[in-house]
Amino acid sequence: MKLFTTPVSVAAGDLLKPLCKPEEVLFLDIETTGLSPSKAQIYLIGALTFQAESGWVLRQWFADRLSAEAEILKDFFSLAASRRLLIHYNGDRFDLPFLKRCAAQYGIRPPFAAQKSLDLYRVARRLRKLFPTEHVKQQSMEHFLGISREDHLQGADLIPVYQDWLETNNPDLLQALRLHNQEDVLSLPTLLSLLSYRDFFSGSFECMQPEVGEARLSFPFRSAVTLPKPVSCRLSSFGLSALEDSLTLTVPVCRGAFLHYFKNYRDYYFLPMENRAIHKSVAEFVDRSMRVKASAKTAYTVREGLFIPLPGQAEALQEASPGLLFFRRSHQDKTLYTELCPPLLSDCCFRLAYLHSVLKEGGVLSF
Numbered sequence: 001m002k003l004f005t006t007p008v009s010v011a012a013g014d015l016l017k018p019l020c021k022p023e024e025v026l027f028l029d030i031e032t033t034g035l036s037p038s039k040a041q042i043y044l045i046g047a048l049t050f051q052a053e054s055g056w057v058l059r060q061w062f063a064d065r066l067s068a069e070a071e072i073l074k075d076f077f078s079l080a081a082s083r084r085l086l087i088h089y090n091g092d093r094f095d096l097p098f099l100k101r102c103a104a105q106y107g108i109r110p111p112f113a114a115q116k117s118l119d120l121y122r123v124a125r126r127l128r129k130l131f132p133t134e135h136v137k138q139q140s141m142e143h144f145l146g147i148s149r150e151d152h153l154q155g156a157d158l159i160p161v162y163q164d165w166l167e168t169n170n171p172d173l174l175q176a177l178r179l180h181n182q183e184d185v186l187s188l189p190t191l192l193s194l195l196s197y198r199d200f201f202s203g204s205f206e207c208m209q210p211e212v213g214e215a216r217l218s219f220p221f222r223s224a225v226t227l228p229k230p231v232s233c234r235l236s237s238f239g240l241s242a243l244e245d246s247l248t249l250t251v252p253v254c255r256g257a258f259l260h261y262f263k264n265y266r267d268y269y270f271l272p273m274e275n276r277a278i279h280k281s282v283a284e285f286v287d288r289s290m291r292v293k294a295s296a297k298t299a300y301t302v303r304e305g306l307f308i309p310l311p312g313q314a315e316a317l318q319e320a321s322p323g324l325l326f327f328r329r330s331h332q333d334k335t336l337y338t339e340l341c342p343p344l345l346s347d348c349c350f351r352l353a354y355l356h357s358v359l360k361e362g363g364v365l366s367f
Contacts, residue, residue, distance in 0.1 A: 001071040002062040010056040012189035022050035026083035029184040030095045037101035041069045045076045046185040070106040081111035089138045090121035123194045130231040151180045193228045200225040207348040219249040235362030257304045258327035265299030276301045297331045307337040313357035320353035
C-alpha cells in the first residue's frame with residue numbers, strides 16, 4: 001500500500017456551516033477496476049478531512065499490488081470512523097455499497113452505520129430539469145458551476161491505466177490515476193453549492209410586484225438563499241428563471257371566451273339562445289320553450305377576458321384563494337384556467353400557491 005498525504009487549500013467553511021463542523025466531515029471518492037465488487041476491487045481511495053492544527057488534508061490510499069485492498073480499507077476506515085458526515089457524489093449508489101461489500105470479503109466492518117451520508121448526485125438528479133446539462137454526472141455539474149479540471153477522463157478509462165501501472169510501475173501512470181481521484185475529491189466542497197438550489201426552491205419566497213404583458217404574465221419572487229449560477233427552464237407551459245436571490249415565473253396569458261362549468265349540472269337549465277346555463281331556481285321564471293335541462297356539457301356560463309392556465313394542483317390554489325373560479329375552453333379541455341383580474345394579481349397567497357404547484361407538477365419540488 002502507498003499512502004499519499006497532501007495539504008490543500010479548501011474554501012468550504014460557509015457551505016459546511018449548516019451541515020456540521022469542518023472537523024466532523026469526510027469527503028470521499030473511490031476508484032475501482034470494475035462496477036461489481038464480486039468481480040472487481042478498489043485500487044484507490046481519496047479522502048479529504050480537516051484538522052485544526054493541520055488544516056485540510058487530502059489522503060490517497062493506493063493499492064500498489066492486488067493483495068493490498070484489505071490494507072487500504074482498514075487504514076481508510078480508521079480515519080473515517082472519527083467523522084460524523086460523509087459527503088460524496090453518487091456514493092449512496094456506488095462508493096459506499098462497494099466499500100461495504102469489499103470489506104465484508106475480509107471480515108472488516110465499516111464504520112458507516114453510525115455516520116450520516118450526503119450524496120450530492122441525488123441532490124443534482126432531483127433538480128436535473130433546472131440545469132443546462134445533458135446529464136448530472138459529476139464533471140457536468142463541475143462545468144456548470146465553473147470548476148476547472150486538468151483531468152477529463154472517466155473512471156472506466158482509468159482501469160487499463162491501473163493495469164498498465166501494475167506491470168510497469170510507470171510514475172506518469174500513477175500520477176494520472178491520482179490526479180483523477182484528487183480532482184474528484186477536491187471538487188466536492190465546491191459542489192456543496194448544489195444544496196443552495198435545493199434550499200432555494202424548497203424554501204420560502206417573498207412576493208414582488210407582478211408584471212402583465214400582452215401574451216404573458218411574470219410573477220417575480222425573492223428568496224433568502226442566493227444561487228451561485230443562474231438557471232432557467234420550461235415546466236410545461238410555464239417558464240422559470242432564477243438569478244442570485246430572484247425567481248421569475250412566466251405564465252402564458254390567453255385572451256378569449258372561456259367556460260365555467262357548474263358541478264351540479266342537474267340543478268341547472270341551459271338557455272340555447274343565450275349560450276349559458278342558469279340555476280333551476282331562476283329557470284322557473286323562464287319560458288319552457290326557451291330552456292332545456294342542462295347536461296354536463298352545457299352547464300356552463302361564458303366569460304370573455306384574459307385568463308391564465310392553472311397547474312395540476314388546482315385544488316390547492318382554491319384553498320389558498322377561496323372563491324377562485326375554474327374555466328375551460330371546452331368540456332373536453334383538460335387544462336383549467338382562471339380569470340386574470342386585479343384582485344388575483346394582488347393576492348400573494350395565490351401567487352405563492354401557484355408557484356408551489358408549478359414547481360411540484362414540474363418535478364422541481366421532490367425533496
